[in-house]
Amino acid sequence: MVTKTEESQLNKLENQVENGGGGAWEYLCLARKLKARRSDKVLKYGLSILNDSRKRSSLGPDEWTLYEQVAVAAMDCHALDVAKDCISALQKKFPESKRVGRLEAMLLEAKGSWEDAEAAYSSLLEDNPFDQVIHKRRVAIAKAQGNISAAIEWLNKYLEIFMADHDAWRELAEIYVSLQMYKQAAFCYEELILSQPTVPLYHLAYADVLYTLGGLENLQTAKKYYSSTIDLSGGKNNRALFGICLCTSAISQLARGRNREDKDSSSDLPSLASAALEKEYKLHASDKLSVLTSTLKCLRVSS
């Protein structure tokens, strides 16, 4: 989970390195730790360290981790010859390594030769049938080829064995959302919330899916999860604040035909949410404040 301090630190380091102020190695370490996908910067500054033999030798044993990081970044930027060079350097140092074998298979994937990559992964799996990363790469191959149903099948098989892998649950939820299978996506998000209840972004995604499904119970549950997101993120999550206003307006629209239940006990929640939103907009985007106030007024009027 990337916290606000870590994100601001990463951006500060990035600015510093871009403007020529050094600190490239700290930037690369932080990017690796936070798993941020900034491949173009990683490639540029990683190569500048690796090409300078003095800086390279000062890294010590971390040099090989840097090779791996630069190889993956090069594959992401489609600089395949750079990736090939890094991988051959790693191979010279670690000849029989599984990790390097995995990188080679990823290079085949990046080149687009899917069958060769599949064959490489299958041979790696024969030696070690419980390697989680290789199973996940097979799902990625299916996804990259556009074969989403095969990706879902592989991912479900993977999750039957490794049920605690929350990255995989998250990936499955996103795939289901992209296919508009919202009920299954809601199930995946429920698993995520069960295993990591203090991450507000899972609550937010779950509430979004419930709001999309619609229906009175789903909207009420979505409102509860938007509130829990606001609670867990200290009130700074604008999307959850908007979610509460939209949910309230949708619920009152649905409940207009039926008897008006006395849910006025929670009627100060949407007004509090809109007040918080207006305060945020005044602080950060004051020229859009008028748009916000008119939108909020429409939401309350139409209810």
Added chain:
Amino acid sequence: MGLGFTVGVIGVLILGHAAYSTIQYRSLLKITEEEFSGPPMEVVLELLVGLLFCMWAALTVPGKFLSVHPHSDENRVVSLPENVDFMIFNHRGRAFPSEVGLKLKH
């Protein structure tokens, strides 16, 4: 940090001195064969002063305390890490090479 460290050392020395005075007081009482009810008033004051010094040093020397609240402004979760295990490489960025001439030079 230097000041905090010095104050801490002084506090420990004061406590040591208080312990020494108490032991001396006890041996004096053994000579005059009286009961040892507790250390004299001055030693108690000295103990309190030593305690304050040591506590102040313990709080100042380690440096800035970090926040523990998960929803405070520094600690709140802003984004999730990218799902690196499922990263695919045939995205649209393939058509835009970032910089020409990037090479590993050995």
